[in-house]
Amino acid sequence: MSPVRRCSRTACGRPAVATLTYVYADSTAVLGPLATYAEPHCYDLCAEHSERLTAPRGWEVVRLSDPSAPSRPSGDDLEALANAVREAARPQERGDGTRGGGPRTADPMEVARRGHLRVLRSPDS
Numbered sequence: 001m002s003p004v005r006r007c008s009r010t011a012c013g014r015p016a017v018a019t020l021t022y023v024y025a026d027s028t029a030v031l032g033p034l035a036t037y038a039e040p041h042c043y044d045l046c047a048e049h050s051e052r053l054t055a056p057r058g059w060e061v062v063r064l065s066d067p068s069a070p071s072r073p074s075g076d077d078l079e080a081l082a083n084a085v086r087e088a089a090r091p092q093e094r095g096d097g098t099r100g101g102g103p104r105t106a107d108p109m110e111v112a113r114r115g116h117l118r119v120l121r122s123p124d125s
């Protein structure tokens with residue numbers, strides 16, 4: 001049998017009834033059915049802590065389930081939605097390197113490049 005999931009709050013050992021997922025891209029905290037497996041962005045919460053949950057400033061809290069409801073997820077839809085949210089929360093590789101000046105930024109002093117060596121102009125030439 002699977003071990004009982006516990007609330008992730010410090011000094012709280014109550015059984016978890018919900019999983020909080022932070023969607024950093026949307027500044028949204030999603031409180032949904034207990035996740036079937038643990039992920040980095042997810043925190044299990046007991047009934048009391050999910051009820052008292054407050055989002056950080058500028059964040060929105062989305063509740064997918066009634067905290068006072070029985071701990072059992074009410075349906076596959078909610079779980080599917082929660083899983084979709086967790087999927088979206090995963091860091092994704094961005095194709096465009098146009099922002100922030102990545103490693104491709106040209107060095108004005110760079111004349112040539114051979115392997116890991118760069119040929120630089122002498123400042124006094």
Ligand SMILES: [Zn+2]
Pocket residue numbers: 007008009012013014045046047048049
């Ligand atoms: Zn708790």
